[in-house]
Amino acid sequence: MTSLFKLILVLTLCANAIAQTNSGSSTNGFKVEGYIQGMHDSTLVLAHWYGATSFIPKDTVRVNAQGYFSFEGDKPLPQGLYLVVPPSKRDIGLHLIITEQQRFSFKTDTANLIKNMKVSQSKENELFYAYQQQLGQFNEEAKTISLKNKAASPSADNTTAKVGLAQLTKRAEAYQAQFMKEHKGSFAVELFQATAEPTLPTAPKAANGRPDSNWVFNYYKAHYWDGYNWHDERMIRTPVLQTKLNRYIHELTVQNVDSLVKEADWLVGRAKASEVKSYIIWYITSQYERPKVVGTDGVFIHMAEKYWLTGVYPVSDPATLKTMRERVAILKPLQVGKAFPFFKASDTLQHPISLQNLKADYTVIFFYAPHCG
Incomplete structure (x- = not known):
């Protein structure tokens, strides 16, 4: 950062x-x-x-x-x-x-x-720990079943262990569903639902007869935020929002400017609590001022022009906005896909070179300092 x-x-x-x-x-x-x-x-x-x-x-x-x-x-x-x-x-x-x-x-x-x-x-903390304790108990039962299966002879049938684990999974899922239903509206349930992974239905078959992985990915991404409450500003004071943002932006979104800008605007638009909205704007902007993927600093330009320099993101320090304007002014002409800015250069014989007049499919420009070893 x-x-x-x-x-x-x-x-x-x-x-x-x-x-x-x-x-x-x-x-x-x-x-x-x-x-x-x-x-x-x-x-x-x-x-x-x-x-x-x-x-x-x-x-x-x-x-x-x-x-x-x-x-x-x-x-x-x-x-x-x-x-x-x-x-x-x-x-x-x-x-x-x-x-x-x-x-x-x-x-x-x-x-x-x-x-x-x-x-x-504290009812909230009673719920918070009761849920974790019960899941911990299910986990201990699963370990016991697995250890018994490992202790059996290598030739022994593991059907009993499989059946036991399947039954345990059903009990755990039933407990989770009942817990969420009974305590809906509590902040504890809100936290658990926000961190839950989307439940994937059976995927349709692709042309090769295997489950369609593209369908699975698109379904997962479309339902990634299903359990998150965009109206609750308390979520900013949990690790949930940043964790989900980081994965959604860096792993579930194609790292090109068009895709990233579309998702950034969608995320900002979803946020109903003002503090959450401000955090999303700040976080995405900070990730792309000096991005790890070449050519994605256009996201920074978009966030700066749409949210920072327009006052959507509240900044009271004029020096901060001045610095951001200067940064945008430097980066904007240098975006991938833009015509290279005009500048004067010469070859090793001091003959002038015009990039605009070069007739080549590709031109590679290498910037270096003569004093570098």
């Missing part, structure tokens, strides 16, 4: 931090009491996600000798998915949902943070 876009992200985070102060409905601030068996005399940080790679700290506490601690503050926390991490910011897998209810407690064990988690007075 370039320094320009790092600066813009910092400014955006500062502006959002002010707005987020009032994003929780609690008027009594927050208080999250915790107990972690196996942890003592250490420091923990409560931070919310911003994208998939950034954490925004909100409180820091000391864990006492018995393993108890309490995060608390007078102002409500911005709602989203939080991490409890050591000062190194290493994700240890302890996540908490913060919504309207911001006064609750939990206890767990370093031996297995998820399996041993017990939450009080």
